[in-house]
Amino acid sequence: MNNLVILLVLIPFLASLLSLLNKYFPYLPLAKLVSLGAVSTSLIVLGFLFPLIFAGQVIDYPLGGWKEPVGISLYMDGLAWITSLIGMLIALLALIFAGGEEKHQYKFYFFFLILLGGMEGVILTGDLFNMFVFFEILSIASYILIACRGGEKSIMASFNYLLISSLGMGFFLLGIALLYQQTGILSLREIARWGTHIDRGSPIFTLSLVSLTVGIGVKAAFIPLHTWLPGAHAYAPHSVSAILSGVMIKVSFLAIWRILRLFQSTNLQHLLLWIGAFTALLAVIWAIAQNDSKKLLAYHSISQMGFIVVSFGAATSLSLTASFYHLLSHSLFKSLLFFSIGAVIYSTGKRNIDELRGLGKKMPLVGLGFLVGALSISGIPPFNGYVSKNLISISLKEEHFFIYFLIFLTSVGTVASLTKLSLIFRGRIIKEGSFKKEPKNLEKQDEKPSETKIKNGKRPPKEMLIPLFILSALCLLTGLFPSTGAGIISKLALGESIKVNLSVYSLPTLANSLITLGLGFMLYLLINSLKGKKVLKYIRNVRPGLNGSLLLLIVGFMFFVFLLSI
């Protein structure tokens, strides 16, 4: 049974080799079938492992039979199991979606499978250097997938991501070097076991921990390190955006989770509380300012990562459960949103919010999927975002009131920006109303017809609607049964059941979400005014170029070191 763990890493890599055979059978959809088969097989393997994991067992697989201080060991605990499950599930849906998107070459599926293999490797590995290697496999595959459609923005986004993330990985390697010099071992668990002998206060230990965190933090997109994400996630193919946003940043965050929990670095964890709060708030401001629909969603990914990081930083067992719950909900609803916006862009060929109007009537099913996603991300009952955001609020409210307030503001901003994005489907009526108020000298595209036409014969195919349906159902399901969900998560992720009675659907929390909704709409009206639009345009143009991004990374690193050393 234990040997099944290695299959999770092997299956995608072997299948990727198999998919290359498609070159010799150009008329068969071989690569597509192979990748669908590989992902389904992985899901079945995960199903077989479930009883063991649920019994609280940690499955250990020493690679090549070499035990841990010498060899590398893969190990799977509950945390790894859930993340693999959600990763593979979204990968399956993304593959189905990609089948409807356009005729992808077999190379697309090849790199997609490599990405999945790297992802499983990062989740399962118990060795720091091995983690670095799998991170690089994952990253190289994702650079290529982002650039694979070949638009100038995609290529530039991919290049930016490559440079920023390689610099980050350089820091990660530096962290490994310093840690190895201190301990002489690379295995995470062994370091944790001998951790009592390490001088935790020593500056070199702090430096190495900060380097590791910053290195992975680039991929998990905290605020000074997030600069690559909007471009990369916005200009990738839609199915790839969904998996990058839904899974890859989560996997990177999981690595940080592992490292910080094992080394019990409370200082750094406390620092993440503040960084997460500012990440959530700042990213949502930029999200409101965006006009590009996919960029808006990409900034939301950063903002929602902020929620996850905040609640991880609070470090109580309730807040850790909330963090992981939100991680799962975000995977579901963000890929749902990316899929529905992807279907819109596919059938209209446009991606600017100003050019898309009133599509709800023409694509009711896509509109419905978007609605579920939007309600989830804004935290409206009965969807999963409501549950996890409330869990986060409950866990923050008592001890960290200021951060709770920042998070509340972020929720308001989320509602406002999603209202803006939903113009795509609502359209006409409100638009006409707001046009009357605007003076003529404002530059605007009022020549545009108020309803966007669908390009001939390009209705979203069935393959695009199936993932939307499944994800909507999952969002609803995880929202309706909060206590069961939270119970399972805390048991799997922390190995203990949380004792607090979860009253998520109670009157005060419902009132709270009503207030958020109301304030969100007010903010939306505010930004729709003339002044608001000017401010938004100003904010939109404040963004670092490549040089600025790299500089931010280095400055961010120094800032972290400075904060921890005082």
Added chain:
Amino acid sequence: MSIYLIIILFVLGAWGMVGKDNLIKKVIGLNLFNSAIVILFIYLGSRSGSTAPIMEENIRAVPVDPLPQALMLTAIVIGICLTALALSLILRIYHRHGTLSISRIEDSIKE
């Protein structure tokens, strides 16, 4: 002494990535940065001994730590892959924009 050289190489690489306008020079900066870390690993491993880590009879001296060397082979290979990918992306960028200057490219694709 060598630790200072490593730090200089490290800073030089970082400066090359941040400060240079030419895309290829940025990639060279990345390579310098990676080399600094590779040399750091080797340097840290070399402090435990003085001879090559080869098993032979009648060895008196303490060998250096072989693990960092093995790790760095992998890191170097990954670095080469990254460089190759970066250069091929730069080629595509150059074909489209006719320049390698990042500031000019960013000006021309501003939406």
